[in-house]
Amino acid sequence: MKIWIAAALLALPLPAFAQAPGIPSAIYTDPPADKTHPAAMEVVHIPSGGIRINGVVYVAQGAGPHPTVILCHGLPGLEKNLDLAQAMRRAGWTVITFNYRGSWGSPGDYRFAQNLEDADAVLAFARDPANAAKLRIDPKRLVIMGHSMGGWVTALTAAHDKALLGAAMISAGNMGWLGKLPRDQAVKVLRSNGMEALAGTTPELMADEILANTDSFDFVKAAPQLTGTNLFVLTSDDGLAPMSNALSAAIAKAGGTGVKTTHVATDHSWSDARIRLQAEILSWLATLAPQN
Numbered sequence: 475m476k477i478w479i480a481a482a483l484l485a486l487p488l489p490a491f492a493q494a495p496g497i498p499s500a501i502y503t504d505p506p507a508d509k510t511h512p513a514a515m516e517v518v519h520i521p522s523g524g525i526r527i528n529g530v531v532y533v534a535q536g537a538g539p540h541p542t543v544i545l546c547h548g549l550p551g552l553e554k555n556l557d558l559a560q561a562m563r564r565a566g567w568t569v570i571t572f573n574y575r576g577s578w579g580s581p582g583d584y585r586f587a588q589n590l591e592d593a594d595a596v597l598a599f600a601r602d603p604a605n606a607a608k609l610r611i612d613p614k615r616l617v618i619m620g621h622s623m624g625g626w627v628t629a630l631t632a633a634h635d636k637a638l639l640g641a642a643m644i645s646a647g648n649m650g651w652l653g654k655l656p657r658d659q660a661v662k663v664l665r666s667n668g669m670e671a672l673a674g675t676t677p678e679l680m681a682d683e684i685l686a687n688t689d690s691f692d693f694v695k696a697a698p699q700l701t702g703t704n705l706f707v708l709t710s711d712d713g714l715a716p717m718s719n720a721l722s723a724a725i726a727k728a729g730g731t732g733v734k735t736t737h738v739a740t741d742h743s744w745s746d747a748r749i750r751l752q753a754e755i756l757s758w759l760a761t762l763a764p765q766n
Contacts (some may be wrong), residue, residue: 494750495757500565501749508535513563516609520572522595525590527580529572529596531609533564538610541639541763542568544596546589548622548647549664550577550671552716553743555621555644561752568611572596576673583674586649586691587684593618595633597638613625615639615763619755622647622714622742626693630722633699640762642705642755645742648717650692653684656693694720701730706758708751711737712742734758 513535519526534540543562547554551573559569574592576584599605601613617640620628625646625695632641652660660681669677684691700721707722709715713739722733740747 491627495753497749497753498561498565498756498760500580500756501561503564505535505564505566511535511610513539516599517706518570518599518605520592520596520599522592523575523582524574524714525581526577527572527575527592527595529570529599532559532569533609533713534563534566534568536610539606539612539615540566540568540610541615541759542570542600542611543566543759544593544600544616544618545569545571546593546618546620546627547571547577548620549667550669551624552668552671553621555751558752558755559697561756562759565756565759567617567763568609570600571595576675578671584680585675586680587687589623589627590630593627594635597631597635601708603702617759617762619644621645623649623731625718626691629693629700629705630691630696631694632703632705633696636702637684638703640706640758642706642708642758643718644708644751645710645714645744646693646707646718646721647714648691648693648721649684649688650688650695651717652681653688653691656722657681657685693717694724697721697724698728700725701728701732703730703732704762705730705733706755707733707735708754709737710740710742710744710747714742 514533516531518529519528573580574589575582606613618628619642621644625643626649628641661677664680665679707718709718742753
């Protein structure tokens with residue numbers, strides 16, 4: 475999601491650049507094959523809002539059950555971070571990717587509030603005993619992670635789901651911030667993100683939904699509910715970093731101590747820092763659920 479931020483936001487200081495972690499072997503080495511419980515890709519259709527949204531599960535090899543990441547894409551979700559999903563699977567994590575209602579072929583009309591409902595539905599799917607057994611998921615070790623608008627979904631989902639092992643936001647965009655813009659500017663920003671992958675919506679409808687929900691869509695206001703969350707906040711040189719910085723600062727002010735932040739000099743899609751992104755995420759995941 476590309477958002478043109480006011481000059482005042484761009485002028486805010488960025489966090490210090492974090493030293494790059496070592497390169498985990500899962501980034502460049504396939505694990506020994508497990509012929510009894512091989513890695514797999516499973517197409518799933520997840521109940522949400524009376525329909526079934528499209529998903530793909532990257533099942534980690536081994537008998538499991540495996541810690542599992544719910545991976546949320548952005549608006550419209552051109553960068554789906556499937557290279558990251560594959561790296562996480564090689565590291566022993568099962569990954570569930572999905573398309574929100576009205577996006578990328580999932581049935582229904584696209585609405586921001588439904589994105590939040592869909593994330594909850596995917597978590598419920600992963601926790602269902604039958605699904606967990608079939609897909610070798612450990613329902614007690616779930617992480618939610620999102621890029622761009624998906625980072626917004628991640629923050630607001632983690633704010634109310636206290637059973638999560640952790641949450642990670644990658645170059646997140648705060649939809650509540652958009653609600654503070656004049657409507658015509660919000661429409662312009664939303665139109666710039668591309669609409670061809672979304673059904674049943676227009677930039678005008680999207681802007682009106684955000685304007686009607688500015689406070690509840692503002693992830694900074696969720697900071698008090700995130701003080702106990704293991705939260706990894708990654709930012710880049712895309713102009714959105716001040717939004718995530720504001721959330722991190724608000725969590726710290728509310729007494730939270732579980733936030734890790736990293737800033738990397740790359741674009742919104744991390745186009746020239748894909749290995750760095752994988753290394754940061756895998757190193758952080760290892761602190762949540764070390765692999766044997």
